[in-house]
Amino acid sequence: MKPLGPIPAGYGAVGGELAIGGRPASELVAESGRTPVFVYSRQHLDERIAQLRAALPNRVGINYAIKANxxxxxxxxxxxxxxxxxxxxxxxxxxxxxxxxxxxxxxxxxxxxxxxxxxxxxxxxxxxxxxxxxxxxxxxxxxxxxxxxxxxxxxxxxxxxxxxxxxxxxxxxxxxxxxxxxxxxxxxxxxxxxxxxxxxxxxxxxxxxxxxxxxxxxxxxxxxxxxxxxxxxxxxxxxxxxxxxxxxxxxxxxxxxxxxxxxxxxxxxxxxxxxxxxxxxxxxxGRYLVGEAGVYLTRIVDRKVSHGTTYLVTDGGLHHQLAASGNFGTVVRRNYPVAIASHFDAEPAEEVYVVGCLCTPLDRLADGAMLPRAEVGDLVAVFCAGAYGANASPSAFLGQGPAAEMLV
Ligand SMILES: Cc1ncc(COP(=O)(O)O)c(C=O)c1O
CATH class of the missing domain: 3.20.20.10 (Alanine racemase)
Incomplete structure (x- = not known):
């Protein structure tokens, strides 16, 4: 088993599902019309910048490096x-x-x-x-x-x-x-x-x-x-x-x-x-302002067992989330914060590997993670997706194309 990264503050459950900006993940996906989708929260952005302003001396301005998002x-x-x-x-x-x-x-x-x-x-x-x-x-x-x-x-x-x-x-x-x-x-x-x-x-x-x-x-x-x-x-x-x-x-x-x-x-x-x-x-x-305000939602399209290991195969992957896959400047791959968005308040029940839909072993979203039981159709959330996600990943790879993005 490998531990997951910490879920940023400010995310909770509504009706058992992950809520972003107070709205359940399934509703956001319905509005976007497709998965995968990056959802960015205005509330998170506002709070983060207000907290930072309160901490820094008044005289110090805050510039946003837009390369992050x-x-x-x-x-x-x-x-x-x-x-x-x-x-x-x-x-x-x-x-x-x-x-x-x-x-x-x-x-x-x-x-x-x-x-x-x-x-x-x-x-x-x-x-x-x-x-x-x-x-x-x-x-x-x-x-x-x-x-x-x-x-x-x-x-x-x-x-x-x-x-x-x-x-x-x-x-x-x-x-x-x-x-x-x-x-x-x-x-x-x-x-x-x-x-x-x-x-x-x-x-x-x-x-x-x-x-x-x-x-x-x-x-x-x-x-x-x-x-x-x-x-x-x-x-x-x-x-x-x-x-x-x-x-x-x-x-x-x-x-x-x-x-x-x-x-x-x-x-x-x-x-x-x-x-x-x-x-x-x-x-x-860059990332300090926007990173934690974004969640990448991807849907499980297959659930399979190989040599005793359970794989949750999603419709997303490294073509949108290069950093979470461990291929954006990291030496040792570690797990980002990842959750089953459809069952956000359920207890972890099984060890799984969450992978993307690309035919490369590099396409991993979570290795050996303890997560609640999830089925085909359920949504997976990858957190810390507000920076260096959509605009820092090779979305054209394998003809997949970009993810949807929305600000709520
Ligand atoms: C010149 C410059 N400004 C801003 C940034 C943003 O960094 P971060 O998103 O870690 O705040 C970078 C990142 O490489 C940079 O090179």
Whole structure:
């Protein structure tokens, strides 16, 4: 038997079934007209962001990295909740614009920005978080050709990393950002070109569950930003401090202590160096804002026993839920939180393997899980599906196509 990850707070049963946003799973599936379906809950999004705002100092804005979930209704909803959007491509720029977000509140990071993407972002008035000296040169040349003043910040590749993060984006050689030592010279070039200097972006990693590690990194980020501002010889209008706030996916994971992070940050901000006192600050978060607000519902199409092992074969799988299958950057596969949505309040009764409908042994949603008895037609729920699910999975694989998505 292998343990399942912890079911996020806020999910309960209605009439024995899993309820999302207060509505039973079968009703949601009937409304979607098909399975599999990703269901995202407004209530979860609202509560998560309200809790985070209460924990963080008022001065620190919340940016949403839309790579985590760019479903248009989610973006529309988030536009009313967060202070800014972070995008990573021209495609995401179009999505952010369609969601009606003020371009002045959008910033664009990501290595390998094409000239067309730079042009679209400069024309829209979006801030470029430039990832190299070469990108700065291209952006300045494009802006000159367009006769526009580009809004430009520099993404720094810091010499430190975020301890314990699932994906490290700093500390040594990286394709992301500009090495600390090169930042002052490149920043001065932006200032000399009379571009709209927007400051620095320092993103060190993602999916950290240790508040201490995040507190340490935020301290390092503020120290580095102050030192670089001094070396550049200009103040920073804005500092994007990055994020890295994780969510519990696996057995034994504990929720992040955001109250501890907020209070430590509050302390730091009270004795901020002079050259950061006027700087606008924000954190940049993806999964922490949306991950637990989403549930993937898939239907059991077959129940079979092979060599004594029971398989629940669903109509979903890794083509929608690559991360839950264990194939999105994890070394050892562990179970996400999974439940039988049709019998959410029933006791576990048997050990089963929940698999997807793809003919590959990689397509697993839960291994050796203790779950209530389930039959063909019942619904399975995979939690923590609000981030890096629908838009980070190979939905075209085997001609399956994307899942339905809905915001309730
Ligand atoms: C620059 C940048 N911003 C934001 C994120 C979002 O990270 P998360 O969803 O873990 O908060 C990432 C993730 O890789 C990133 O690279």
């Amino acid at each position: 760019s479903f248009a209704p989610v973006l529309h909803h988030m536009a009313g909740l967060v202070d800014g959007f972070d995008i990573a491509s021209g495609g995401e720029l179009a999505m952010a614009q369609a969601a009606g977000l003020d371009p002045a509140r959008i910033s664009f990071a990501g290595p390998g920005k094409r000239d067309e993407e730079l042009e679209a972002a400069i024309s829209a008035g979006v801030t470029l978080n430039c990832e190299s000296g070469g990108e700065v040169d291209r952006a300045l040349a494009i802006a000159e050709r367009l006769g526009l003043t580009p809004r430009m910040a520099l993404r720094v590749n810091p010499s430190f990393e975020l301890r314990g993060s699932g994906m490290k984006m700093g500390g040594g050689a990286k394709p992301f950002g500009i090495d600390e030592a090169q930042v002052p010279g490149i920043a001065r070039k932006i200032l000399e070109a009379a571009a709209d200097w927007r400051g620095l972006h320092i993103f060190t990693g993602s999916q950290a569950l240790s508040a201490d590690a995040i507190i340490e990194t935020q301290g390092n980020v503020l120290d580095l930003a102050s030192r670089l501002a001094a070396e550049i010889g200009a103040s920073l209008p804005k500092l994007n401090m990055g994020g890295g706030f994780g969510i519990p996916y696996f057995h034994g994971d504990e929720p992040l202590d955001v109250a501890a992070i907020g209070s430590a940050l509050g302390q730091r901000l009270r004795d901020l160096p002079e050259n950061l006192r006027q700087t606008e600050l924000c954190v940049e978060l």
